[in-house]
Amino acid sequence: MTDKQAGPLSGVRILDFTWAAAGPQGTLLAGFLGAEVLKVESVRRLDLMRRGMSTLYEGFDNSPHLNDFNFNKLGIRLDLSKPEGQKLALSLVAVCDAVVDNFRPNVLERLGVGYNAMRRVNPSIILLSAANGGSTGPESKFAGYAGIFNALGGMGYLTGYQDGPPTMLRDSVDLRVGSALAFAIVASLYHRRQTGQGQFVDMASREVVSCLVGDQILEYTMNGHNPMRQGNRDPIMAPHNVYRCKDNDSWVSIAVGTEDEWRALCRVLGRAELASDPRFADAYARKKNEAELDTLITQWTKQRTPHEATLLLQKASVAAMPSMSMDDLLADEHLQARGAYVTVQHPVLGKQTNVGVPWKLSRTPASIRRPGPLFGEHNPFVFGEILGLPKNDVERLTKAEVLS
Amino acid sequence: MSKGVFSGVRILDVCRLAAGPYCAKLLADMGAEVTKVEPPEGDPARRYGAFAGDKPGMERSALFLYCNTNKMGVTLNLRTATGRRLLHELAKQADVLVEDAPPQEETALGLDYGALRAANPKLIVTSITPFGKTGPHATWKAYPLNVYHGGGEGFLLPGEPTFSMFPDREPLKAGGFVGEYDSGIYGASATAAALYERTASDQGQHIDVSGQEVQLQLNRMSFIRLTAENTHLTRAGRGYEFGGIFKAKNGYVIVRPTEDNHFESLLQVVDDPALKDERFKARAGRLKYGPELNKILARWLAGQDKEDFYLKIGGSGCPAGYFANAEDLVKSKQLIHRNFFTEIDHPEAGRFLYPTVPYKMPASPARYDRPAPLLGQHNATVYCDRLGLSRAELVQLRQTGII
Numbered sequence: 001m002t003d004k005q006a007g008p009l010s011g012v013r014i015l016d017f018t019w020a021a022a023g024p025q026g027t028l029l030a031g032f033l034g035a036e037v038l039k040v041e042s043v044r045r046l047d048l049m050r051r052g053m054s055t056l057y058e059g060f061d062n063s064p065h066l067n068d069f070n071f072n073k074l075g076i077r078l079d080l081s082k083p084e085g086q087k088l089a090l091s092l093v094a095v096c097d098a099v100v101d102n103f104r105p106n107v108l109e110r111l112g113v114g115y116n117a118m119r120r121v122n123p124s125i126i127l128l129s130a131a132n133g134g135s136t137g138p139e140s141k142f143a144g145y146a147g148i149f150n151a152l153g154g155m156g157y158l159t160g161y162q163d164g165p166p167t168m169l170r171d172s173v174d175l176r177v178g179s180a181l182a183f184a185i186v187a188s189l190y191h192r193r194q195t196g197q198g199q200f201v202d203m204a205s206r207e208v209v210s211c212l213v214g215d216q217i218l219e220y221t222m223n224g225h226n227p228m229r230q231g232n233r234d235p236i237m238a239p240h241n242v243y244r245c246k247d248n249d250s251w252v253s254i255a256v257g258t259e260d261e262w263r264a265l266c267r268v269l270g271r272a273e274l275a276s277d278p279r280f281a282d283a284y285a286r287k288k289n290e291a292e293l294d295t296l297i298t299q300w301t302k303q304r305t306p307h308e309a310t311l312l313l314q315k316a317s318v319a320a321m322p323s324m325s326m327d328d329l330l331a332d333e334h335l336q337a338r339g340a341y342v343t344v345q346h347p348v349l350g351k352q353t354n355v356g357v358p359w360k361l362s363r364t365p366a367s368i369r370r371p372g373p374l375f376g377e378h379n380p381f382v383f384g385e386i387l388g389l390p391k392n393d394v395e396r397l398t399k400a401e402v403l404s
Numbered sequence: 405m406s407k408g409v410f411s412g413v414r415i416l417d418v419c420r421l422a423a424g425p426y427c428a429k430l431l432a433d434m435g436a437e438v439t440k441v442e443p444p445e446g447d448p449a450r451r452y453g454a455f456a457g458d459k460p461g462m463e464r465s466a467l468f469l470y471c472n473t474n475k476m477g478v479t480l481n482l483r484t485a486t487g488r489r490l491l492h493e494l495a496k497q498a499d500v501l502v503e504d505a506p507p508q509e510e511t512a513l514g515l516d517y518g519a520l521r522a523a524n525p526k527l528i529v530t531s532i533t534p535f536g537k538t539g540p541h542a543t544w545k546a547y548p549l550n551v552y553h554g555g556g557e558g559f560l561l562p563g564e565p566t567f568s569m570f571p572d573r574e575p576l577k578a579g580g581f582v583g584e585y586d587s588g589i590y591g592a593s594a595t596a597a598a599l600y601e602r603t604a605s606d607q608g609q610h611i612d613v614s615g616q617e618v619q620l621q622l623n624r625m626s627f628i629r630l631t632a633e634n635t636h637l638t639r640a641g642r643g644y645e646f647g648g649i650f651k652a653k654n655g656y657v658i659v660r661p662t663e664d665n666h667f668e669s670l671l672q673v674v675d676d677p678a679l680k681d682e683r684f685k686a687r688a689g690r691l692k693y694g695p696e697l698n699k700i701l702a703r704w705l706a707g708q709d710k711e712d713f714y715l716k717i718g719g720s721g722c723p724a725g726y727f728a729n730a731e732d733l734v735k736s737k738q739l740i741h742r743n744f745f746t747e748i749d750h751p752e753a754g755r756f757l758y759p760t761v762p763y764k765m766p767a768s769p770a771r772y773d774r775p776a777p778l779l780g781q782h783n784a785t786v787y788c789d790r791l792g793l794s795r796a797e798l799v800q801l802r803q804t805g806i807i
Contacts, residue, residue: 007597008594008597008598008600008601009597009600009601010601021625029593033593033594033597034597053625054629054633054635055633055635064628064631064632064633065625065628065632068624068625068628068632128763133738133742134742134764136741136742137737137738137741137742138737138738138741139715139718139719139737139738140738141719142718142719143718143721143722143723144723144725145660145723147658147660147723147725148658148660148723148724148725149725151656151657151658151725151726151727151728152714152725152726152728153728153733154728154729154730154732154733155578155579155580155582156658156727157579157656157727157728157729158578158579158580159561159562159576159577159578159579159582160562160566160576160579161562161566161570161573161576164562164566164569164570165565165566165569165649165651165656166649166656166727167561167562167563167566167576168562168563168564168648168649168658169557169561169578170563170642171623171625171626172557172622172623172625175621175622175623175624175625176586176589176622179586179589179590179593179621179622180589180762180763181763182593183430183589183592183593183596183763184763184765186593186596186597186600187409187410187434187596187763187765187768188409188765188768189600190409190410190596190599190600190603191409191765191767191768193600193603194603195767195768197767197768198767199765199766199767199768200766201763201764201765202763202764203762203763203764204742204744204762205762206738207739207742207744207759207761207762208762210733210739210744210759210762211585211759211761211762212580212581212582212585212586213579213580213582213730214470214585214758214759215422215466215467215470215471215580215581216466216579216580216730217730217733217734217757217758217759218454218466218469218470218756218758219454219466219730220729220730220731220734221730221734221745221756221757221758222454222456222457222466222753222754222756223454223456223457223458225454226729226730226731227454227579227580227729227730229579230579231574231576231577232549232574232576232577234547234549235452235453235454236452236453237547240547240549241574242549242553242558242574242575242576242577243574244574249638251553251559251574251575253549253550253552253553253554253558253577254550255546255547255549255550257547261545314541314544314545317545318545319544319545319546319547319549319550320545320550321544321546321550321551321553321554322553322554323553323558323559323574323575324553324554324555324556324558324559325556325559325636325637325638326556326623326626326627326629326630326636326637327630327636328559329555329556329620329627330627330630330631333540334535334539334540334541334542335539335616335617335620337538337539337540338536338538338539338614338617340614340617340620349632352628352631352632353631354624354627354628354631355620355621355623355624355627355628358590358613358617358618358620358621359590359594359611359612359613360536360538360610360611360612360613361594361597361598361609361610361611362517362609362610362611362612363605363607363608363609363610364598364601364605364609366594
């Protein structure tokens with residue numbers, strides 16, 4: 001039986017060579033779902049997040065970003081450039097269900113721990129590799145990160161004002177890659193449980209992004225047009241935009257999809273006569289006269305905060321939501337009531353407020369069970385308990401800078 | 405032939421538009437047998453353009469065709485008692501049901517977890533809604549625009565260079581249905597995990613996915629900057645000190661020569677002597693003189709072909725790319741090499757290319773055995789062959805508006 005608190009993937013063990021954001025988000029989600037994740041780092045290849053991104057952190061254990069991306073994971077130090085390190089990595093492969101990496105293609109092979117070597121020690125191992133373009137093809141060696149996947153994948157082109165350039169979406173794109181990676185991890189684990197078969201799962205980050213604009217690609221393959229940036233507009237719905245509110249840089253999104261919603265909006269605006277105004281009398285007319293409509297709506301929203309406008313509109317069953325800043329999200333009563341945030345005690349950072357798990361599973365809940373690992377925190381447990389190495393060996397390997 | 409990961413898993417997709425249907429599509433493309441349950445007037449996605457051949461029609465919507473590959477389709481009016489009874493009969497034979505009913509309507513539609521569980525305790529029910537099934541805003545109304553802006557990223561878009569061009573404009577939604585598909589992926593990963601767990605426990609459960617919380621999850625890096633670093637991010641200043649987006653001859657490119665070796669590679673490709681200036685040699689200099697460096701890059705890149713530039717520099721290790729439009733994606737040699745697109749023939753919309761999946765699983769590959777279903781296409785297969793209704797009953801159900 002599964003331990004109720006341990007999550008649906010309880011009992012699964014994953015060896016995690018990923019770093020930065022995309023890969024760690026994938027294994028973070030697997031860890032939320034209950035998998036035991038062994039995160040491999042070394043002084044020669046420290047996770048970038050230990051240093052931080054925009055703010056730089058001294059030492060190994062001071063970065064809130066490392067903590068945030070690595071809840072529940074056990075941290076080990078292992079130098080893969082040393083033959084003994086490679087041997088130990090394979091010993092870990094032997095006791096794991098899946099291995100995840102976001103190295104560039106062939107790096108694992110070069111280190112002597114490629115898929116074939118893994119299979120020799122564990123015939124049913126799953127290896128999931130996430131790389132910019134995937135492991136094959138003329139551009140497979142090209143470097144990438146979130147900004148590049150966003151551009152190459154087709155999302156940046158479609159995001160922006162109608163009269164402006166494409167938009168750089170950044171860290172969220174890495175996390176989108178991680179989200180698809182998590183699905184691939186769970187799917188390949190399910191396949192293995194059903195068939196006993198492992199496999200090499202070859203994932204391309206830019207393709208993850210292209211799938212997220214798949215319907216837009218179809219517009220080209222069916223009709224030969226290239227869809228363009230639409231700002232906040234919709235092809236049919238109007239109003240459908242983000243409107244300026246009372247305070248500096250404050251905004252509310254409003255969308256109307258039915259006649260009922262349109263009439264309700266007019267009532268909330270105190271302009272019931274607009275509902276029968278020939279300029280706005282039906283969906284076609286509203287779309288045609290969208291700019292005028294936006295001006296009228298802004299006259300109303302400018303006198304209110306996003307929150308006030310949203311409450312009045314939602315009360316009348318009109319779809320509205322503030323364009324929420326991180327401060328708005330943190331203060332949001334709904335998200336708080338749903339337990340969207342967690343407070344995690346970290347041994348160095350102290351109390352941290354973080355985004356919690358993204359799903360509620362009724363019988364086997366996902367959870368955050370421990371903070372991100374200190375650098376090498378779990379070497380004694382992983383090498384001593386899981387691999388069963390005698391204490392002397394662990395000490396010798398540490399001195400020899402294999403576990404370093 | 406290899407079978408898909410979820411072959412043998414039976415799923416009911418009782419969802420509309422993009423988020424829920426995409427969740428079920430991800431499972432269908434990996435082998436699950438998915439039956440899409442639509443109201444007799446059809447999923448509203450069917451009325452959403454673009455349409456094949458630019459001819460509007462229920463069977464020709466790009467959004468519907470994309471989100472419903474590999475599914476069978478039945479019609480069923482859940483606003484009738486008989487409709488709800490038939491749904492529960494189908495639920496008895498299913499492993500998973502994906503639904504997106506607003507919490508205030510779920511009982512009226514027979515989609516509340518209590519009723520579904522009573523019909524089939526082993527059923528996994530995945531709910532994907534804008535704000536989740538609980539909490540003070542659970543019953544709020546939201547279109548994809550509102551969900552996206554409720555998740556934190558819209559407020560931060562666009563950054564540079566757009567922000568400097570239009571400093572007074574409104575925050576932006578990401579293009580197309582990105583936010584909805586995000587919710588679909590989160591629904592699919594939790595559903596797959598519940599299926600995995602069920603192989604041992606033989607019990608179902610309820611999964612509650614909030615679109616807003618999915619967006620929040622994807623923006624956890626911006627969130628931690630607030631709580632741990634006290635940084636209140638806005639659209640202003642969201643650019644790079646050097647590098648970034650530039651206009652090329654035929655579109656836009658992005659280049660980020662962060663490290664010294666990246667900049668060395670850039671020098672190999674960019675034949676403008678101004679870039680060889682000593683001031684740019686070290687990273688500190690590039691940080692200090694970023695605007696001047698960018699001016700030189702902008703001048704040179706303005707005359708370049710976007711893809712040529714990317715192909716020339718991409719192999720060197722310097723992160724670079726170009727902003728691909730749909731046509732660029734379809735013509736990309738890399739994507740063609742990886743067979744990222746597959747041709748699917750649809751009886752009404754015709755034959756054209758669809759994107760497949762971004763993860764290649766050779767032992768359990770994605771397959772495209774059927775196009776999106778016609779409205780009610782599999783009514784006879786599902787109601788007669790599976791539930792054992794007679795043809796005469798099917799006719800009656802149709803005539804009374806149940807299916």
